[in-house]
Structure formats: structure tokens, C-alpha cells
Amino acid sequence: MNRISSQQKKLVSLLLIILLLAPIVYLGAPSDGTENSGGVLARKRSEYDLGETSLGDVDPTSATMNLVLLGLRGIASNLLWQQAVEERDHKDWAGLKATVDSIVLLQPHFKQVWQFQAWNLAYNVSAEWDGVADRYHWVKEGAKFIIKGSNRNKKYPELYWDSGRIIGHKIGAADEKKTFRKFFLDDPEIEGGGPDKELNPDARDNFLVAKDWFIIANEVEAQPGITQTRLAPVLFRSYPVRSQMDYAEARQDEGKFDEVTRGAWDLAYKEVTTEWGAERFDSPAGKIVLEATDDILKQLVKEENNKYTLEEKKIWVQRRQNMCGYRSWRMRCLIEKKPETLAAHRNIYEGKRDYFAGEDRSVVEKKLYAGMEGMEKLLAEFPELEANDDFREECLKAVTLWQAIKSDSIDGKGVPANFPLKYLWTEYADEAKHYAELLRSQF
Amino acid sequence: MSFDVVGFDLTEGVIHFLKVFGGVLGAALLIALLVSLLKYGKRGVGLFFQGLGRGCRDFLRTSPSRVWAIAVLTWKEATRKKALFVFVIFALLLMFAGWFLGGSVDRADLQVKNYISFILKSITWLTLPVILLLSCWGLPTDIKNRSLHTVVTKPVRRQEVVLGRFLGFTLVGTAVLLVMGGIGYFWTVGQVPEEARKELIARVPIYCTKLSFFDNAGNESDKGKNVGDVWMFRSYIEGATREHAAYLYDNLDVDAIRRAGKMRLEYNFEAFRTHKGNIDQRLLCNLVIVNNKTGKRYLLDHPIQVQEFSNRASDKTITLEETVNYLEDKISKDGEGNQRVRRTANLFDEILAGNSITIEVFSLDSGQFLGMARPDLFIKMPDRPFASSYFKAIFGIWLQMLVIIVIGVTASCFVKGPVATLLTFGIVMVGATGLNKLMRGLASGTQEGGGPFEASYRMLFHLNPSTDLDAGPLTVVITAVDQVMLGFLWTIQHLFPRFDFFNMNEYVANGVDVPWDATLLPSIAVTLAFIVPCLLLGYFSLQLREMEAK
Known part of the structure; x- marks a missing residue:
């Protein structure tokens, strides 16, 4: 026999709801965007950079898809990946691109997906096409894809680096480089001419655009708690200046022996010696720099309280210089920036x-x-x-x-x-x- | 196209059907007679023939009005089950699909494929599962709720119940499909970018009857060179050699081409470069039209560029007007060397005379290869509107739906809802996936490794499937037993509908009209081939089923 009335039941239920709501609010209150705002979960998310917004730009479609699929997104991604392989084998390029887009909606923060598929589009799919304009189209698709990936994952320096590589290396060093570099400034698919604004908004040389991406990659890598697994640090951080050199060299290959080219080599020399060469790298003998003089190394020894000797540091400077060909690049820039070299x-x-x-x-x-x-x-x-x-x-x-x-x-x-x-x-x-x-x- | 378009042999299909149907029917009757004999002794023979006679009478006395009444009831029941909620999901998909599809590829001509594939797949995957569930759960629910008692106690025959269910679910499915198909059509036309709308067409191709490859020495083969492509669809010829591909058209309707006023050829060859060559220049090829009656050769006066993977029809179409310019090899008067002279010929009266031509394709770039398959060069008759191929594909989905209804309702006549669903789903899966192909390969003996006994033997002794078994009595026994097993498998594989016939999406996505002989005819034939046996099976199952069992 029920001893409490219906109204009393409702009141009890309401009380219970309010009681249960309190811990929910305490734990799960959303953040208003300011530091230390929101509930426990929001604060922890912010502390450990686990929120979608802290990883990169948020794609609402992707977030919705992942919620809807519950825990099945791994299976769905695998199936889509198989489909993508089949579409590639059967040369259904439009289908492949659509499938790849679906995979990244499901796995937006899985960097290998972005890297692998961007490479696939820019290098493999583009090579399948016979027409050079068609090939360029797929290089662009790969570049846009990796840029999208880097915007979604702002803590992966490798993705920015890959953006630079596709724009620099694929466009500027492929067999079709002469045409590709021209298309980068005057795209055949753009009505009325001009560059594809999505890749090259300011109509600049592809190596200079690539350089900007490599600079961002270095900036991201320099943030605390972020590491990259692509290359040894001395090599990874050389890419902005390497792009600068590529730019100057490409101008020479195209027969442009003017002051702009000489200036480009001059800047490259400055960047080699004062930026890349001045960076401090870890080594078994503590911190070292590539542009090392006795004074600088002595200063480093002093800073590290004589933990390592000057001789030890010198050995590791040489080993790191050998690893990245530092002396060779430095000499190249030094020679090329001379007006007489340009004349020769x-x-x-x-x-x-x-x-x-x-x-x-x-x-x-x-x-x-x-x-x-x-x-x-x-x-x-x-x-x-x-x-x-x-x-x-x-x-x-x-x-x-x-x-x-x-x-x-x-x-x-x-x-x-x-x-x-x-x-x-x-x-x-x-x-x-x-x-x-x-x-x-x-x- | 990514597959060869091969015409369906109706006579062979009918013979096949009669063999399978006759075999299964004969086996079923024999088993029924044996069961009857075992259960009732000699009296069983009489009861068996009595049952057969009643069946024949029932079928002859089928009342269309009673069938219609049950169909209407089925319709009401389906709408009551909120089956039409599927429209909500469809609407949601269409609302957001543009987000995904629009930005997938920048090239408008390639986007067309994605839009069409998406809409046809959405319609297929939304309607077929709903229909499968409805058809599998209808009768079992009636039996469970005992509402079928009220029907069967009335003068309604069992086959009328089955037929009524077939018809009712078909009506529901047709209504859903018509609405979705109509909306899908306008959505596709509206969504496709303006510049690519001209690709929304239904080309009417006439494919060659035979494709042959000739090597440098002039030896004929059905395959050209293999360049190591994972996809073995195309064969290749080497450039700047005598190697060539020959497309034979011996079924030309010259009057129809004459009425069109011109002949349009469309090609879709693939390039394979072994070295960079001239990067800025696409590979080139020459076409020679050979009149098979006169043997005269007409080398078209300009080489064509290989527009690989382009989805723009205009890129790949060669138009021959009534007067065709061609080049003829002429030996100079002093007998030294040839020279090419430009001449003209009448397309209809000279080149196509005799209704049989061969088009030879020569690749021109040294060291480069040109890949082609049978559907890669076709004569294009006047285009049909996009709606023509689109609604044929919708018709293909409708036929698939019909097969699922027929199998689902039949299954629900002898098993309960969940089992019927699983059974129908299983049959559909086998029919629609690679399992069907595997079974066909095994039954026809083209699958390496032999039948079950041979395969077991090979596995036991670690024998490679490509090596022959040692001759001996054991091999003879294994082969003989496998023959019986494979014969059984041959019959069984026909019990699964071949859904690959029904898939017309690729034709529509590639802007090609759905062909009658290669796709529509076999789809209709497969559907009809399932209706009659399933109706019989459903009728006898309901006759034997104990209605009291829930």
C-alpha cells in the first residue's frame, strides 16, 4: 500500500533531481573560455590540453560523427580505409578523395592519417594522371588536405612540416617543377588567372610559401611539451633556411641572375649563421650551437657549470655539423651571395x-x-x-x-x-x- | 566504366533457371513423397497427390480481389509501423550531404560522380533494410497476434496471403522509392555545380563485339602487355611500334548513325609512362578505321590526345561528320619510301558500308604505353537525358527490393521473424558480396584449389593450389567426390540472387545510359526467377505450418 500521495512523490523526485544535479554541475559545468572556469572536468581538460579546441580548429561535423558512432569509429575508419585502397586501385579518384575526407572526419587527430593520405594524393594519385595540369590539381589536393590537417591539429609540428614539404619539394623539385612553379603563381584552374588563393594568397614563390610553413613547424616544435618525431632536431629546424636556399637556387636555374637572387642568397647566409646556426641543440655534451666559436662554447660550458669540457663540446659540434652538412650549406651561401659568383x-x-x-x-x-x-x-x-x-x-x-x-x-x-x-x-x-x-x- | 559490359544471354538464362528450378522442385517433391510414405505408409502416396492436386486447384482459383484486400491490409499495417519514418532520415541526409560532398574534390566534373553515387547509395541503403524488416516480420506478427486465424478461416487461400503480402509490401516500397527517387533527382540536378551540369547525361554507347591485341609481329591475342598495374582491367600496347588494339564492331546500325548525321566515338584510354618524355604533352594515339567488307583502311587525319581519367565527355569525344578526312599511305613513283596523302571519304557510304568495321588504336609515343579495355572505346549514339539512366537505376533498386520482399515473405512463411530476418539478410549478403563470386568460381571450377575434398587434401599435405595433384587412384576418388559436391554447390549458388546485375549506379555516375541487354534484362529475369519458386514455397509452407504455434 502506498503511504505517500502523488504530490508528495513528485516533491521527493524533484528534491532528488536537485540533489543529483549539484554534483553534475560541480563536475561537468562547461568552461566560459577563461582560465580556471567551469567544472572539474572542464578545468582538467584545459590543464591537460584535452579539449577539441586546444588541439586545433573544431569541425562540428566531425565532432557530431564521433558522438553518433559512439565507440565504433575505429571500425568505421578501417572499413573506409579499405574502401579508399580499393578506390585507389580502381582509379576512382573522386571516390578516393571523398572517402579520405570521411576518414579524417572520424579520426581528426590521428596525424598519420593526414600524413599518409596527403602523400597519397600529392605524390601517388598525381603521378597516375598523364596531363601536367591534372597532376598539378592532385598535388594541390594533397597540399590543401595537409594544411587542413595542420589547422585541425595545431600541436603536431610534423603536419606543418609536411605542408611545407608538399608545397616546396613536390611543386619545386618534381620532374614537372618548371610547369608546377608557374602554375603556383598562375593556376590554370583559376578563372582569369592568378594563384589558387587557398594555397598562395599573396602570389609568392612556392619555396617562400613553404618556408613560412617550416617556420610555423619550428615555432610549434619550440612550444613546451611538444616534440616531433620526423627528423633529428638539427635537420628539422634547418628547413626554413633550406627553403630560402631552394628559392635562390630555383631562380638561378630559371636564368634569373639579378639582385633579387643575390639578395636571396645573402638572406640565406644570414639565416644559416644567425638563426639555424645560433640555435641551441641538445647533445651528449650538453647544449651546443652549429655556428660555434670558442667564446660561444666557453659561455655554454660556464652556463652548465663546467659539467662538460670545451673539447667535448667541440667534438659534438663537429658531429652535429656533419650530420646536417652545416659547413657545406654555410659555404654555399657565402659563395653564392657574392656578386662575382652570380656573374660567373x-x-x-x-x-x-x-x-x-x-x-x-x-x-x-x-x-x-x-x-x-x-x-x-x-x-x-x-x-x-x-x-x-x-x-x-x-x-x-x-x-x-x-x-x-x-x-x-x-x-x-x-x-x-x-x-x-x-x-x-x-x-x-x-x-x-x-x-x-x-x-x-x-x- | 570500371567493368566490362557484357550482354546477357536470355536463352541460356532460361535454361539455367529450368535446370535449377526443375532440380530443386524434383528434390522437394521426392522428399515430400518420402516423408508422406514414412509417416502414413501406403496412404501417404494418395495424400501426397491429393495435396498436389489441392495446390494446383488453389492456384487456379486465385482471386485478385482477395489478394488486393490483403495487399491493402499490408499497406495499412506498414504505415502503422511507422515505416515511412525513413523519409525523415532521408531528408536529414540530403540536408547535410552538401557539406561533405561539395568540398570533397575541387574539379566539378569529378564531383558529379560523388553526388550521383551518394544519392543512389542513400536510397538503396535506406529503403532495402526497411523493406527487409517489414517483409520478414509481417506474417510472424500476424501469427503471433493470431490475426492470421481470422484470415485463414475465411475463404482466403494460402497463396493469396503470400501474394497479397508480396503485393502489399511492393506497394509500400514503390511509394517510398518513388518519393525518394523524385526528390533525389531534383536534389542531384540542383546540387551539381553549374559548370558540370552538362555532364548529367546518359550516353548511349555501342560497345565493340570483340577487342583483340596485336603484338609487333602481328600475332593476335585477347590480352596486351601487362605493365604491372594492380588492377588487371586494362591491357597495354607499346608506343611507336606496330602493336595495336583492334575494336571490332560487326553489329552497326548504319541507318541509325546516318539519322544522327554523324558518328561520335568516345575513348577512355589510360597512359603509362616508362620515362618522363615530353611532360607538357599528353600521350598521343592514332585511330585507323578499317572497313571489314572492303578491307580499306582510313587513318584519321589527326592524332588524339589521351585525356586520362577525365569525366568531361567533351574531352574524349571524336566526331566524324559525313565527309571524313583521312590519310592514305602512297608509295612514291620511284618506289622508294611512302608518303601520306590526305583524302576524303563518305562516312556512311564508304567507311561504314557493310555494317562492320574495326577500329585500330596505335600509341605514338616511343617507350610509353597505352592501356585499354573493351568499354574504353565506343560509338556514341545520340545522348539521352540524365533522367533516363537515373530512373533506370531507381528501377534497379525497385527490383532488388522486390527480390528482398519475395525472399523475406517466403522465409517468414516457415520461420519466425528474427530467423526470417537473419535468413533473408544472409541470402542478400551472399548475393551482394564477393561470396557469390567465390561460390560461382568454385562451382565452375575456375577457383584454384579444387572442391572441398581436394582443398582439404591440399591443406593437409601443404600443397600449393597451383600445382597439379599426383595422378593415382586417390586423385580420381577425390575428383569424383568433389564433382558431386560441386554439382550440389552449382545448384545452391543459384538460390542466391546475383545482386551485381542490379547495381546500375556506376552507369549513372559515369554518365552512361543503363543498358538493356547487360543490366536491365538480367535484373528483370533474376527477379522473375525468384517470384514463382518463392510463391510455391511460401504456399506449401503456410499449408504445413501450425498456426497455433507462436
Whole structure:
């Protein structure tokens, strides 16, 4: 027999509801965005950076999907991944992209998904297409995908680094680099011309845009509690300046030997020595820097209370420099920023171009000779250049062309006994022979 | 297309059906006779034939009005079960689908595929499970609630109950499908980006009857070179060699092409580069039309660019007007060397004369390969509107629904709701997934490893499926026993509907009209082939079923 009335029952229920509500409010009250606001859970979430907003931009669709699927998102992702593989094998590219988008909705904070699929789109799918504009479209799809991934995951430096790599390396170093770099500034898919604003809002060179992404990657990596597992720190942090060098080198490859190019090398040198070279890296001998002088190292020894000796530090500086080729990059920038280097490059470039264009041989010969002279001066000033493959190739090719002109000359004098870069020509006779054969095969 | 479009042989299909139906019916009758004999002794023979006779009479006296009455009741029951709530989910999907699909690919022509695939898959996956559940739970619920008692005690025959259920659920499904199909059509047309709307068409292809590959020495084969692609769909020919592919069209309706005023060819070849080559230039190929009656060869006067993977019809269409320019090899007067002379020919009276042509495809780039399959080059008849292929695909979903209703209702005649659901789901899954293909492979002997006994033997002795078994008496016994088992499997595999016929989505997504002979005809045939046996099975199951059992 029920002894309490219906009204009393309701009141008791209401009281119980209020009582139970109190711990819920205490534990689960949402944060208003300010520090230490909200319930226990909200504060803990903020303390350990577990909230969606602290990981990156929030996609409401993704969050909803994960809630709806309860604990099944892993299974759903696996099924979608299988579907993506099948679509790739069957060359259903539109289907593949849609499936990949669905996977990242389910696994928005799984960095390997973003990395793998961005690579898949930019490198594998693009290579499947025959038309160069089509290939560029898929490189862009990969780049946009990884950028989306980095915006969703602001604590993964690797994703920013990958954004830089696709925009820098894939666009600027692929077989199609000449066309891709052009498309980066003047996209064939954009009505009325101009760049794709999503990737290149300010119409800049692809290597400079890539450099910005590498800088962000370094900034993120520098935040406390964040590490990256992509590369050794000395290498990872070199990429902004490496992009700067790539930019300057690409301009030279395209025959742009102006003050902008020289300025680009100058900036690269500054960045190598004062930014990358000045950074402090961990080593078994404590902190070291790549641009190390005795004074700097002594200062570091002092800061670390003589825990490591100066000699120990010097050994580890050398080992780290060897690891990332620091001295080689530094020397390259130092040489390339000189106006006389630029002039030598220009002379060789124009001599080569004019030679194959069938221009007046006497003018071509003069240009090549001037270039060879310039290179010889550089070699005298920096003997280490002899070990540089690219330098030797450029010099020996110039000598090959110059000798070809001299051999064909109607004055009958032929190749003189002495000529600039003769040391390289005789010292690396096998390489020289190879370039001479290569030239003969062209005709 | 990602698969070969092969015409369906109706005569062979009917013979197949009669074999399977006859075999299963014969076995069922024999078992019924044996059971009758065991249960009732000699009297059982009479009872058996009596039952058969009653069955024949019942079927002959089927009343359409009673069937209709049960169909109407089924409709009411389904609506009462809130089956139409499926529309709410559909509406929700359509409201938010644009979020996902619009941004998936930037290229408008590729987006078209995603929109069409999405809408057709949504309709399929929303309607079929609902219909499956409705059809499997209808009769068991009636039996449980004893409402079927009130029906069967009235002058309603069992087959009328089954037929009424078939019809009722079909009506419900048809109404749902019509509404969803209609909304889906307008949604697709509205959602597809403006610049890609012209790709919403239904091309009418005439595929070749035979594709052959010729190597550099002129040897014919049905396969070209393999470039190591995981997907073995296409075969390749090497560029700048005599290798070529030959598409034979010996069934041309020249009058129809003449009425169109021109002949349009559409190609979809794939490029495979072994070296960079000229990166800025797509691979090129030459087409030679050979008149099979006169043997005259017409080399089209300009090479075509391989527009790989493009979904824009205009990229890949070659139009030949009535007067065709072609190049002819002419040996110079001094007999040294050939030269190509430009000539013209009449398309209808010269090139297509005799209704049989072969189109030879030569790749022009040295060291590069060109891949092709049978559906990759076709003659395009005048396009039909997008609605034509779209609603054919909806019809395909309707036919699938019909098969599910028929199987579901039949299953519910002899087992309870949950079991009927599982049974129908299982049959549908086997029919719709790779299991069906595996069974067909095993039954036809094309699957490596042999039948169950041979496979067990191989597993026991760790034998590779590609190596032959040692000749001997054991192999003879294993093969003989496997033959019986595979014969059984051959019959069993036909009890699962082949849903691959019903899937018309890819045609619509690729802008191709759904063909009658390769898809519509076999789908209709499969559906009809299930209705009659299921009706008989349902009738006899209800006859034998104890209505008091819940």
C-alpha cells in the first residue's frame, strides 16, 4: 500500500533531481573560455590540453560523427580505409578523395592519417594522371588536405612540416617543377588567372610559401611539451633556411641572375649563421650551437657549470655539423651571395643557352670563357668547392662547350694549352670525358 | 566504366533457371513423397497427390480481389509501423550531404560522380533494410497476434496471403522509392555545380563485339602487355611500334548513325609512362578505321590526345561528320619510301558500308604505353537525358527490393521473424558480396584449389593450389567426390540472387545510359526467377505450418 500521495512523490523526485544535479554541475559545468572556469572536468581538460579546441580548429561535423558512432569509429575508419585502397586501385579518384575526407572526419587527430593520405594524393594519385595540369590539381589536393590537417591539429609540428614539404619539394623539385612553379603563381584552374588563393594568397614563390610553413613547424616544435618525431632536431629546424636556399637556387636555374637572387642568397647566409646556426641543440655534451666559436662554447660550458669540457663540446659540434652538412650549406651561401659568383653563373648559363640556340660562336665563347674565369677565381678562394659535385658539373660542362667551340673554330688554333679550370679538367678527366660524350650524343 | 559490359544471354538464362528450378522442385517433391510414405505408409502416396492436386486447384482459383484486400491490409499495417519514418532520415541526409560532398574534390566534373553515387547509395541503403524488416516480420506478427486465424478461416487461400503480402509490401516500397527517387533527382540536378551540369547525361554507347591485341609481329591475342598495374582491367600496347588494339564492331546500325548525321566515338584510354618524355604533352594515339567488307583502311587525319581519367565527355569525344578526312599511305613513283596523302571519304557510304568495321588504336609515343579495355572505346549514339539512366537505376533498386520482399515473405512463411530476418539478410549478403563470386568460381571450377575434398587434401599435405595433384587412384576418388559436391554447390549458388546485375549506379555516375541487354534484362529475369519458386514455397509452407504455434 502506498503511504505517500502523488504530490508528495513528485516533491521527493524533484528534491532528488536537485540533489543529483549539484554534483553534475560541480563536475561537468562547461568552461566560459577563461582560465580556471567551469567544472572539474572542464578545468582538467584545459590543464591537460584535452579539449577539441586546444588541439586545433573544431569541425562540428566531425565532432557530431564521433558522438553518433559512439565507440565504433575505429571500425568505421578501417572499413573506409579499405574502401579508399580499393578506390585507389580502381582509379576512382573522386571516390578516393571523398572517402579520405570521411576518414579524417572520424579520426581528426590521428596525424598519420593526414600524413599518409596527403602523400597519397600529392605524390601517388598525381603521378597516375598523364596531363601536367591534372597532376598539378592532385598535388594541390594533397597540399590543401595537409594544411587542413595542420589547422585541425595545431600541436603536431610534423603536419606543418609536411605542408611545407608538399608545397616546396613536390611543386619545386618534381620532374614537372618548371610547369608546377608557374602554375603556383598562375593556376590554370583559376578563372582569369592568378594563384589558387587557398594555397598562395599573396602570389609568392612556392619555396617562400613553404618556408613560412617550416617556420610555423619550428615555432610549434619550440612550444613546451611538444616534440616531433620526423627528423633529428638539427635537420628539422634547418628547413626554413633550406627553403630560402631552394628559392635562390630555383631562380638561378630559371636564368634569373639579378639582385633579387643575390639578395636571396645573402638572406640565406644570414639565416644559416644567425638563426639555424645560433640555435641551441641538445647533445651528449650538453647544449651546443652549429655556428660555434670558442667564446660561444666557453659561455655554454660556464652556463652548465663546467659539467662538460670545451673539447667535448667541440667534438659534438663537429658531429652535429656533419650530420646536417652545416659547413657545406654555410659555404654555399657565402659563395653564392657574392656578386662575382652570380656573374660567373650568368655567363655560363647564357653561354650554354646561346650555344644550343646556335647563336654567334665568338660571343658564346667569350661568355663561357668569362664564366670559367670567374669559377676559377672562386676555386682559388674556396678550394673546398672542388669536392662539390654540382660545382664540378657546372664547371666541366662549361669547359666542354668552350672546347667544342675552340675545336671547331676556323682560325685553326684549336684548344689552347692553358685555359681556366684546367686543373679540374685534368684532375677529373673521367667526368670531363663523360660530359664530352654527352655533348656529342646531342648532335 | 570500371567493368566490362557484357550482354546477357536470355536463352541460356532460361535454361539455367529450368535446370535449377526443375532440380530443386524434383528434390522437394521426392522428399515430400518420402516423408508422406514414412509417416502414413501406403496412404501417404494418395495424400501426397491429393495435396498436389489441392495446390494446383488453389492456384487456379486465385482471386485478385482477395489478394488486393490483403495487399491493402499490408499497406495499412506498414504505415502503422511507422515505416515511412525513413523519409525523415532521408531528408536529414540530403540536408547535410552538401557539406561533405561539395568540398570533397575541387574539379566539378569529378564531383558529379560523388553526388550521383551518394544519392543512389542513400536510397538503396535506406529503403532495402526497411523493406527487409517489414517483409520478414509481417506474417510472424500476424501469427503471433493470431490475426492470421481470422484470415485463414475465411475463404482466403494460402497463396493469396503470400501474394497479397508480396503485393502489399511492393506497394509500400514503390511509394517510398518513388518519393525518394523524385526528390533525389531534383536534389542531384540542383546540387551539381553549374559548370558540370552538362555532364548529367546518359550516353548511349555501342560497345565493340570483340577487342583483340596485336603484338609487333602481328600475332593476335585477347590480352596486351601487362605493365604491372594492380588492377588487371586494362591491357597495354607499346608506343611507336606496330602493336595495336583492334575494336571490332560487326553489329552497326548504319541507318541509325546516318539519322544522327554523324558518328561520335568516345575513348577512355589510360597512359603509362616508362620515362618522363615530353611532360607538357599528353600521350598521343592514332585511330585507323578499317572497313571489314572492303578491307580499306582510313587513318584519321589527326592524332588524339589521351585525356586520362577525365569525366568531361567533351574531352574524349571524336566526331566524324559525313565527309571524313583521312590519310592514305602512297608509295612514291620511284618506289622508294611512302608518303601520306590526305583524302576524303563518305562516312556512311564508304567507311561504314557493310555494317562492320574495326577500329585500330596505335600509341605514338616511343617507350610509353597505352592501356585499354573493351568499354574504353565506343560509338556514341545520340545522348539521352540524365533522367533516363537515373530512373533506370531507381528501377534497379525497385527490383532488388522486390527480390528482398519475395525472399523475406517466403522465409517468414516457415520461420519466425528474427530467423526470417537473419535468413533473408544472409541470402542478400551472399548475393551482394564477393561470396557469390567465390561460390560461382568454385562451382565452375575456375577457383584454384579444387572442391572441398581436394582443398582439404591440399591443406593437409601443404600443397600449393597451383600445382597439379599426383595422378593415382586417390586423385580420381577425390575428383569424383568433389564433382558431386560441386554439382550440389552449382545448384545452391543459384538460390542466391546475383545482386551485381542490379547495381546500375556506376552507369549513372559515369554518365552512361543503363543498358538493356547487360543490366536491365538480367535484373528483370533474376527477379522473375525468384517470384514463382518463392510463391510455391511460401504456399506449401503456410499449408504445413501450425498456426497455433507462436
